[in-house]
Amino acid sequence: MKFSIGVILITQILFNAVNTVFAFELNTSISKNKVELKELISLCGQKYKANEMDSALFYINAALDKAQHVQDSHLFLVCYNYKGVILKEQSKYDLCLQAYNDALRYLPKEEYNINRLKLLLNIAIVHRKQGQFSKALLVLDNTLKNSESYPKSKTLASCFDEFGMILKNEKSERALLFLNKALEMRKELGNKRSIAKSYTNLGSFYNMRKNYSKALFYYKKSLELNEELKYRKSISVVCTNIGNLYLKIEKIDSAQIYYNRSLDIKEVIGDRNGEAVVCTSMGELYAMNKEYKKAENYLMRANRIAEEIEVLYLQQEINLQLKNLYAAQSKGKEALAYYDKYISIKDSIFNTENMQHMQEMETRYQTREKEQKIEVLNIEKEAKEKESFYMKIVLGVFLFSLLPIGFFVKQRQKTRILKERVAASNRECTKLGMELHDSISGSLTYLYRSMEKESVEDSFVDQLRQVSDEVRGISHQLNMTAIANQEFRDALSDSLQLDHFPDDIDLKIYVPDGFEIDDYEKKINLIRIVQELKTNSLKHGNASSIVISFSRLQNKVGLEYTDNGIGFDMKEAKKGNGLININERVELLSGKLDWQTSPGNGVSFHLTV
Template sequence: MKLYLLPKFLFCKLIVCVFTLILSKTLVAENKPDREEIIKLITSGINHWKQHAYDSAYVYLLESERRAVQAKDTQLIVVSLNNLGGLESSRANYKNGIECFQKSLKYNLNTNSSKLNTFLNISKAYRKMGDYESALSYLYKTKDIAERLQQNKELAESYNEFGIIKKLQRNYEEALSYYKESLKIARALDYKKGIVGALNNIGNVYKEQKNYSKSLLYFNEALNLKLELGDKKYLASAFLNVGEVQMKLNDFINAERSLKKALNFSKDSNNKELEITSSFLLGEMFIYKKNFSQSKLFLHQAYEKAELIGALDLQKEALLRLKNLYAAQNKGKEALAYYDKYISIKDSIFNTEIMQHMQEMETRYQTREKEQQIEVLNIEKEAKANESFYMKIVLGVFLFSLLPIGFFVKQRQKTRILKERVAASNRECTKLGMELHDSISGSLTYLCRSMEKESVGESFVDQLRQVSDEVRGISHQLNMTAIANQEFRDALSDSLQLDHFPEDIDLKIYVPDGFEIDDYEKKINLIRIVQELKTNSLKHGNASSIVISFSRLQNKVGLEYTDNGIGFDLKEAKKGNGLINIQERVELLSGKLDWQTSPGNGVSFHLTV
């Protein structure tokens, strides 16, 4: 009996197990998200995104990702994450966007073609963050894959992105080259959106270079294509570009027509920024036409809307034009009031940027400090391990070390004195810059107000206001703290006062992409050397052409400065304060210096630090 019952018991148990397994699979299948439901969630998220309902769009897309992971549907996981990344980037949450894009790459292991758009999106996010080095690294990956797979549409978009970055770095020739390559590919594909983008970008570069005739040709061609596409948002920006350039060419009849169309299309598409820009450009144009009532209407509308949405840059532009409006009507009191508001907002923007740079510098400093602490600990550890060995060496060379000690002490003392002298000079510059900003600039503003009350001529007040602007610029130029907290390219631009640089001087500045100097002293002293050289070229050298070039080779920084001035006798000039200051800063940086100059042969200055 026992032999018979045991198999029967086992058979029953087996039946129960099989039934339980089938039931559990059925329940799991019922709980598994349906693919169509996930697609509906993604579609809802995209639709809400298009309607600018960003929070609800985020909820839909996050849920679609969760369900796609649960369903183990790789394709829908990638689609959800890429849309989440795009949504976050459109809300300026670039770091979150990049995280979503990079997360999607983990599921994109099989095909390079599926990585193309993701790499391109990551590059765009880094570019909008201002991290051009990371943006370019992903952009090169995109271009390589697109070329290998002959994905020409993505290749055109890659070239366009290269152009955008080069334009932001003010490398206009390279930007034009990339844009034109993008345009060539887009035309071959009859890819109208790509053609329009490239035409617009080329027009903007020519506008930056003040070649308005060429700029208008490209903007008009872009406008005609946009009329075919019929997108109101794109039409608003197209008419705005055309109208602004027509205004620069003094074609006010067509400019008014174009800018009013831009204003109407921007209202229809609910694009506040384009609406404000169109309004203040119309206001500016009516100043030129001396239609002050119309100008006042458009400029006040622009300022009020910019204030409503909290756009400081747009407020600044509207206020500057309001100042010009009242100055054109000889209403000094009103012009001064708007100019004060303009300066206040301009300083607010400047201070915000400085604070951001200071926070970045603080982070960099803390990181370097931790690295230095770790390095010191490693050195101490190594020193203890080899203490006995080093003691024997020290005893062996002690007598021989007595001779050079005197030289090293003397050299160290010289370096310390030199460092203190240069540091004192920098402190004085900063103090002078602050005094100019807080005292003299304020006094000039008060003097302008006093002149207004005394009914002094408007032209004199305008000249005085221009002097006030220049004093404010010089104060920023001298302020060491402000310069140190800027990126090198911007610090160099401000220190040379490029906004006020003589127009008859041909100035060329070459700074490599991503060039930065983290060392505070090296950065300040290099910029001060360039300032001193520029002053000599303009004040004493009568130069009409100056070329400044920076380079980096491993850990070394190179500076080359040349001008076509009258040159000088180097032996005689070394007695002057200017060259003494340069020489002291070079010694402090332990730099290698090479001067080439003689009377009538300009100046060639090469420094490696």
């Protein structure tokens, strides 16, 4: 008996010893991984400051792999936040948003601490850089409300600043209010780097308003602070801004000084994208000054960099500048070659965006189809349950209950058919637009360029070029995917072909600042309604004046369209395809419509959806 107890005690002691050794080794391993993880984060920071973004991303991805073994939520948060910042610098905005949202997962949902606010602010900045201003404002509004817990904080000041930048892009006068609020708060906090950023943003605001003296004042205040802080990246940005301003007002020598300074810094810090941008501006500067050889050297240098870093938008701008440069020297062959490249890149960008959004729309369509099928199944299930219930009570009550169900099913069937017809119409428009763009427009372009080479009469070539541009414009106008992808104001402008609108028609368009329609089906159908109305006014109404006005009241959108044409008889017009298309789209939108027209009295169209 004593022997057995002894064996048990010895076994227990050995077991505890093994557990202690194992725990020690585990803690040692975790501690070692933490040290290595922090070293990787530190290396990432060093590469980021040196503007070596690819290397910085490599180290932060290695850090995230290491973080899996440490299971420290704070370090996960740091890694994902760093990754988001790096991807933002590389303009990889979708991946950047993914990283920021991954970081949010490691924060308690019920807490609105300063880390959450910083992440939300970064997400808003990315949306602004993507041009998605409405999304950015929604995130900022949420951030601003919860920033009140941190009065006079850097985050709150940054929220004001970001609000100002978005409103500036939307050309709203309220932008100045928020930019000044941010500046005042940053001055109170004494953060010089942030104050310099506020000065730069105020300079951009006044530059956009063409108040160049005030813009220059704020740019130079920003430059002074950044020079004091020896923050080279911001110095180069401000120098570029000042160079651009001087170029606008044609002070060539002053612009050249600031461009050269910016270019020197960008070469040192390895900012290849920035280097290409400044070289492009230098090319434009020397072209204006008729120093064509220098202009050519800078534009060629910019083009090489843009091709190396594969930035299509930059390549597009540079090829257009090269075309203009050679055209100014009457070098038709070279000008034509670069114009071909410009068109090719422009079409490549258009087709890439078009394909991406076609895929997005297809995914949305499939999702909605699945949701509708589930909804139908649920309705059928509910109807069967009700049927069973009412059968037990009384057959008459059951039959009475079938009436609203029958009406609902009939209405649903009618709506489904209407949706399919409108969707088919939109698909046909998009298909026709792409065919015009890819075949007829290309053939016309080839034809007038061939005639240019054969020295055909200039007036005829110009007319043919104009026809080619109009066909290209019509193709973009018909492409519903491209329209859905644009901001509302730009989509409306393209769909009405304002660049080719008749000069003898007095057209007025009123769209409020910040007006946007997030529902892409509503957006497309409203724009198609305006297109139909415009066609009727010009083709049948002989109108000389058209007024189009959009408004928003709470969650409703209002459209008012009037012209001074000859009007029409509503009873007769109901037979026409134009009015049928408009009424179908209004019905699909569940809109409230009011037509006012009669022969000789123009058209007044009021729609609320």
